[in-house]
Amino acid sequence: MKIQEADAKGLLLAQGLPVPGWTVARTAGEARSAAESILAAGADRVVIKAQVLVGGRGKAGGVKLAGSADEAEAVASAILGMSIKGITVRKVLVAAAADIVKEFYLSAVLDRAARRILLMGSAEGGVEIEQVAAERPDAIVTVHAHPHLGLADWQARDLAFRMGLGGQLKAAVAIAKGLVRTMHAYDADLVEINPLAIVREPGEGTIVEKLVCLDAKVTLDDSALPRHPELEALRDPDEEDPADALARAAGLTFIRLDGSIGCMVNGAGLAMTTMDLVKRAGGEPANFLDIGGGAKADRVAAAMGLILADPKVKAILVNIFGGITRGDEVARGLIEARAQQVRDVPMVVRIVGTNAAEAAELLRAARFVTAATLDEAAAKAVAAAASPGSGA
Amino acid sequence: MKIQEADAKGLLLAQGLPVPGWTVARTAGEARSAAESILAAGADRVVIKAQVLVGGRGKAGGVKLAGSADEAEAVASAILGMSIKGITVRKVLVAAAADIVKEFYLSAVLDRAARRILLMGSAEGGVEIEQVAAERPDAIVTVHAHPHLGLADWQARDLAFRMGLGGQLKAAVAIAKGLVRTMHAYDADLVEINPLAIVREPGEGTIVEKLVCLDAKVTLDDSALPRHPELEALRDPDEEDPADALARAAGLTFIRLDGSIGCMVNGAGLAMTTMDLVKRAGGEPANFLDIGGGAKADRVAAAMGLILADPKVKAILVNIFGGITRGDEVARGLIEARAQQVRDVPMVVRIVGTNAAEAAELLRAARFVTAATLDEAAAKAVAAAASPGSGA
Amino acid sequence: MSILVGRETRLLVQGITGREGEFHARAMQAYGTQIVAGMTPGKGGQRALDGSVPVFDTVAAAVRETGANASCIFVPAGGAPDAVLEAVASGIGTIFCITEGIPALDMVPVVEAVRLAGARLVGPNCPGATSPGRAKVGIIPGSVHREGDVGVVSRSGTLTYEAVQAMTDAGIGQSTCVGIGGDPIIGTTFLDVLRLFADDPETRALVLIGEIGGAAEEEAAAWAAEHLADIPKAAFIAGRTAPEGKRMGHAGAIISGGSGTAASKVAALEAAGFRVAGSPTEIPGLLRAAGYRR
């Protein structure tokens, strides 16, 4: 699960990391008063940042500076409601604009190949790390946390020296260790600070340089959310497709796509394969939908509801390979779902594996269009979508 | 550092372990009112336990039951002020007497040989584990926590099954893991629950059986106390020799003994050896005193003050093998200490190793009695103690 | 012969008294797998599968009493990492963890402990492995298989059944089919399984079924190019049409910035001599085209 910058910063702050203060505003007025407070406290300018879960908001005009409350209101007004990669901005973060000396990049990520946590740092912060990785791979330094001992101080120091942060050694070590602690505390699979920056701040009668986290990106391991119920609240209902929430409640994995052929499959790999074969047969899948293992009739009905709620859907392809899942259960669910179906959409059903014979009998009795192989099912579904009314 | 039962229970409770409530009383009146509350809450009887840092208080009459507030007052009055192994009882713990179904033993201890935490359990609780170990070693079951992974659930389950706690599996696992957590949280080197007991408690309209910690013994790693300043407060000033506090403040390791020859040595092994040789020469050491490595003049003066504060001391033996410690520094400290000395006690000094020549010159000039070898020094000190007035 | 599971497998089922554990233990037993023990803490002394299998409180007791040498874990996600550690510490050499939904960071210390102990963990979130005609461990339907000499390794569940069924229908049998699981942190990789197949004299052809995301298929392909050059090889990659940046159920099935794309995987596999199928049904034909004769 992705969470917004402001929420990610909240998690980092809770883990003791140095994150300059911020306010979240939902209206231009709120942004104005936040800016007033920040400017009154001595800041020269404020930064206003769109809170959306997609990258590239800076390029899209979603991050702006303002030197006065008036300007802040105007900027916030422009950003709120803006669409960034199809997502409408409903919140902005308002913070004092930092006096940046130098920007770095630092992240902790679950490295699947090494099967441990990887820390990645670079003296080239503030730009996309993928770009740095592609253009100047030597500019990225890495270290793996030990799978049993965690990230040792010496590893964090080593990383800091190689990042050119020897002058901020203690702070850099604390932050690197804090990223790993944050991963464990919330079961994050990515914690990214970009930029991590040395900033000038007014200290005791003088200007001091400090290492702080100016941006934060955290993604959470969905499998671990059940043990962090407080994090579920960070899911942004504004930004989520209502279908996603329905799917989650029903125990389904659902991703909406642009095509016309609704797919219902058990298993993620088989679901992707089904999409691939629909496309190969000349069609376009309307969704990815994995009903999971051991799906019962009610889950099948819920899945059918999700598919039919999409007006683009012109045909439905059901592909079930029974292992844990019993074919007859799925067939019953389909029959029930069709009985309640308001919209007449052709359906092609293929059920093999466990209790496939019982399923075949039920489907035959209910006069469903069936298919023996996945290729045949895909071809029939594509044909059905192309000639409306020809289906079940 | 040893801490009292009530404090140990407080640490366990803070780590989420099931410890029935208790009150600490310093007077019979306090014990009475504690007993009143406990009896009013439905307990049949209270138990009153002397809070001292020595074992065997039960046998010494320091643990008694009382069935009424009057009786509790009388019992507390008898226990308070009692001397157990030379320690005066100044506090008692008052708690509801448990309705015990069965007693067990469970402890976590730092196993030096295996270099990991050892959990030790027995179905024979409530008696001294040393006795069980000697008489029926098979009645003790053990498991080592993994040095990197800690105590796994399966290890705790395995221990519980072997202890005969399969019927209280979940509680036993939680307690075993809690002991290890307690060790880490406070840097304890021993956490002992004896008895760990299945007790009957009134539940929702019925009697339920619960696994609880009825007694607790915790000893803390002195080396780790600097990072647990809150635990320093658990040191019992009532029970501590004032000399110990002085020694600690001066960075010395001091243990008062019964003899007449005060010893000042650098290094624990050498200090013990010095005691051994005093005894071999026919004398009795008055103390163990290790001034540590690199001792400066002021620490030497503090050590001398501690030794002279003991009226039993009739001669002093100073034995310094200079390594980190510089002999001339020690010699200067001794000269200064003697200058301020109010009591005329003979002193035999042996300083070898780093800067021994400079030390010898200083001591000669100040007319100290010196010795070339440790054996010689011991013999001279014993002789000096035997014939007062013959010394320096 | 075969890999990972076979006639010599003496299986312990951890969580045998649970709904899933019992259901699949029964299916494994029906397939002919020697299930010598079950384990559920607190149910030691009972017997499972109509009295045919003794249940123990601990893995250590199960191993001691029955000589179990492999384990199949159906313990819920909260307890599964601990179940793996118990199996490893009790001397079980081959461990299949079927459990899905284990937080990834929980598995990091576990796979390291497995590695240090020199044991083998397959999964978690895997369907298990079947050596047709010998034994099956896990949840792959026994009916899809046919005895033979093609080694199959896959990241996914039902897609594997689909591919294997296609082979079986075409008369092509399998030496062993292994599902390695789709979780971010797994004990056994494509490459690990290829190494095992390379050492198995009865495996004379290979099928690899991958997915978008990660670089495990590419890594395996590079190794196969060097060490398995001489045998017929076919592959299938799911997710060719998956949109970028969307997570398709399996944690592995996410692509970002060009790495882990179907195109890169197909290219790597083809370069290594794999015939890459456009549909699972094409696998048998491609194997034959690559020289497989049976």
Next chain:
Amino acid sequence: MSILVGRETRLLVQGITGREGEFHARAMQAYGTQIVAGMTPGKGGQRALDGSVPVFDTVAAAVRETGANASCIFVPAGGAPDAVLEAVASGIGTIFCITEGIPALDMVPVVEAVRLAGARLVGPNCPGATSPGRAKVGIIPGSVHREGDVGVVSRSGTLTYEAVQAMTDAGIGQSTCVGIGGDPIIGTTFLDVLRLFADDPETRALVLIGEIGGAAEEEAAAWAAEHLADIPKAAFIAGRTAPEGKRMGHAGAIISGGSGTAASKVAALEAAGFRVAGSPTEIPGLLRAAGYRR
């Protein structure tokens, strides 16, 4: 030859810019030890010991640039466990940790990491080791030594100097003197050192200096009885008169309930053929009585 330290030792001093680190590094260098590098995070690029030794920010850099193969740690207690881990991970094979006051539980994971890496840690809270005439690592005063062929192993600091001085004064030289340290959790035990001495052709007699508490002396004695039966052996145990239940400074020096008493240690050592001295000064005589000739 010698054990643990010798002419081949290329020493890194961790914490070389601290007061203690610098003082003892200077003494080691004066004794003839090859100090090739110092390490203090943030002081990389400086030079220590009058410019003779380069200082690095990390152990890895020190090893890469200087080929350091041993390390001596003077880092304060809070950072010492990490310093050991850094040395191990950077490929240092022999590590002496002089630091005292490290919480015991901090060392538990560290000694395990050292063991897994196949490295050797001596200490913590140990005086180090000297191979007279070759090299000394740690804080044992160089002046107490004399080149020779008696191996010395001890739990304590100044007591070791006392015993070694007595040997030197009597004309008996040492192959290597090792102080293993008195902390509860140490990397190298008496037994470990005896094994090393047993493999050292130049060590022709042994002196073991123990203390009350624990069972390490007994364990070492039992091994020596079997593997070092043929060479002269002497021992000394400190704390014969220490009262029960009192902790005499060293964590090891506590006796409870009869185990770890001086009597049990003396008995075990005598049974293993050690001559046990009543005073350190008796050690030379006992060695000669046991057949030592030099």
